[in-house]
Amino acid sequence: xxxxxxxxxxxxxxxxxxxxxxxxxxxxxxxxxxxxxxxxxxxxxxxxxxxxxxxxxxxxxxxxxxxxxxxxxxxxxxxxxxxxxxxxxxxxxxxxxxxxxxxxxxxxxxxxxxxxxxxxxxxxxxxxxxxxxxxxxxxxxxxxxxxxxxxxxxxxxxxxxxxxxxxxxxxxxxxxxxxxxxxxxxxxxxxxxxxxxxxxxxxxxxxxxxxxxxxxxxxxxxxxxxxxxxxxxxxxxxxxxxxxxxxxxxxxxxxxxxxxxxxxxxxxxxxxxxxxxxxxxxxxxxxxxxxxxxx
Numbered sequence: 001x002x003x004x005x006x007x008x009x010x011x012x013x014x015x016x017x018x019x020x021x022x023x024x025x026x027x028x029x030x031x032x033x034x035x036x037x038x039x040x041x042x043x044x045x046x047x048x049x050x051x052x053x054x055x056x057x058x059x060x061x062x063x064x065x066x067x068x069x070x071x072x073x074x075x076x077x078x079x080x081x082x083x084x085x086x087x088x089x090x091x092x093x094x095x096x097x098x099x100x101x102x103x104x105x106x107x108x109x110x111x112x113x114x115x116x117x118x119x120x121x122x123x124x125x126x127x128x129x130x131x132x133x134x135x136x137x138x139x140x141x142x143x144x145x146x147x148x149x150x151x152x153x154x155x156x157x158x159x160x161x162x163x164x165x166x167x168x169x170x171x172x173x174x175x176x177x178x179x180x181x182x183x184x185x186x187x188x189x190x191x192x193x194x195x196x197x198x199x200x201x202x203x204x205x206x207x208x209x210x211x212x213x214x215x216x217x218x219x220x221x222x223x224x225x226x227x228x229x230x231x232x233x234x235x236x237x238x239x240x241x242x243x244x245x246x247x248x249x250x251x252x253x254x255x256x257x258x259x260x261x262x263x264x265x266x267x268x269x270x271x272x273x274x275x276x277x278x279x280x281x282x283x284x285x286x287x288x289x290x291x292x293x294x295x
Contacts, residue, residue, distance in 0.1 A: 001074040004044075004082040007105035016041040016110040017103060018078065019117060021048050024063035025072035027168040028114060028146045033076045035140050036112040037294070043078040044106060048086040054199070055086050061201040063148055063155075063167075065174055068251070077294030082106065095125025099133050110136045158204040160254040164287035170210065170253035173202060173219070173234055177245040180233060189274050191220070191235035192245045194252070202234065207259050207277050209284035212252040215241045218274070218281040219252055222261040226270050237274075239282060255284045 004010055016039040022029045036043040047069070053060040064072065073081055084090070084102060093101060098120050103111065111130050117139075119125040131137045146166045154163040160171045173196055180193030192212075196202055205222035215238040223229040236252050258280050264270040 001078055002080045003070070004080055005085075007082065007102055010044070010080070010082070010106050013042045013107055014109040015044045015080075015107050016112060017106060017108045018043065018045045019111060019113040019119070020046075021051060022069060022073060023051060024148045024151055024167060025069060025076075026063075026146055026148065026151060026166055028140075028143045030076055030168060031143065032112055032114055032140045033073065033078055034294075035138060036110070037076075037078060039110050039112075039138075041110060042080065044080040044082055044108075045073050045078045046082045046084060046102065046106075047073070048084050050086055052086050052091065055088060056091060060199070061152060062199055063151060063201055064172075065197075065200070067249075068172070068174060075291075075294075092121050095120030095129055096133065098125065099130065099135075103130075103135065108135060110138060112138045112140060115139045115142050152201050155201050155203045158206055158257045160203055160208065161256055161287045164255075168288060168291065170255055170287055171203065172251050172253055173221070174200070174249070174251040175234065177248050177250050179246065180235060188271065189218075189237045189278065191237045192250055194234040194236065194250060196234055202232075203254060203257070205232075205261050206257050207261060208254045209256050209258055209277075209281035210236075210252055210254040211286070212236055212238055212250060213241060215239050216281050216284070217252055218258075218277045219254060220261065225261055226263040226267075237278065239278060253286075255287055 016036040018033045018036040033045055049066050051060050127137045127139050151163050151166050155171055163171045175194035175196040177192045178195045203221060208219040210217045210219055217236045217238050219236045221234050223232060258277055
C-alpha cells in the first residue's frame with residue numbers, strides 16, 4: 001500500500017475512493033474498503049488525521065493510534081492510503097470545495113462510503129451531493145450494531161469478547177513500555193508496563209487474558225489495590241517471553257476479562273491468584289479467527 005500525503009502525489013488514474021475516518025477499522029469500515037477494491041479500479045482509502053472531532057473541540061476517545069490505523073487499513077489490501085491533514089481551515093471548507101480540493105485531483109470516479117456519511121463544513125455534504133457532482137456513488141449498508149461508539153461502550157464495560165465480534169479482531173491496548181513499580185519481577189511474574197496516551201479508550205479495570213508478540217499474556221488494568229495504588233497501570237505478563245522491551249512499542253490483544261482487580265489477605269494469596277490468572281491466560285482462546293490476507 002502506497003501512502004500519500006496530498007492528492008498531488010497521486011499518479012494519474014481513475015480511482016475508487018473509500019472515504020472515512022476509520023477509527024478502529026472495524027467490520028463496517030472493512031466493508032467500505034473492500035467495496036472500493038471490488039470495483040477493479042485503483043483503490044484509494046482517504047482518511048483524516050487528527051480525528052476531525054478532536055480538531056473541532058469535541059472529546060473523543062480513540063480506538064486505535066494513527067500508526068495502528070495505517071497498519072490495519074494496509075492489511076485490507078487497498079492500493080493507496082491518502083492521509084488528509086484535518087485542520088481548522090479544512091473543517092471550514094464547503095462540501096463542494098472539499099471535493100474540488102481532494103476528490104477531483106485524485107482522479108476519483110467512484111466514491112464508496114457508509115450510508116449516512118457526512119462531510120464538509122457543518123456536515124452538510126452527503127452521498128447525494130457527491131452523486132450530483134458527477135461521482136459514481138456506492139453506499140455501503142451499515143452493519144447492524146457495528147459502530148465505533150458501540151465498541152467504545154463495550155470496552156468501557158470490559159466486554160472485550162463482544163467488542164472483538166464488532167471489530168473483527170481482538171480489542172487491543174497499545175503503548176510504549178516504561179519502567180513501573182517492578183514488583184512483578186520480585187513476585188515471579190515480570191510485567192511490561194505500558195504507557196497509554198490519555199486519548200485512547202482503555203477497557204475497564206480488571207484482569208484480562210490475551211496475547212502479545214506471539215505469547216499468551218495475563219494483563220492487569222487498574223490501580224494495584226493490594227498495594228494501595230491510585231494511578232492507573234496497564235501491565236502485561238508475557239508467558240514464556242524472555243527479553244527487554246523497555247522503550248518499545250507494544251500492542252497487546254485482549255481476549256477475555258478474567259476477573260475484577262482486588263486486594264488480598266497476604267502477598268502469598270496474591271501470588272497464588274496471579275498463578276491462576278496465568279493458567280487461565282494460557283488456556284484462553286482468541287475471540288475471533290485471524291482473517292485471511294486479501295487476494
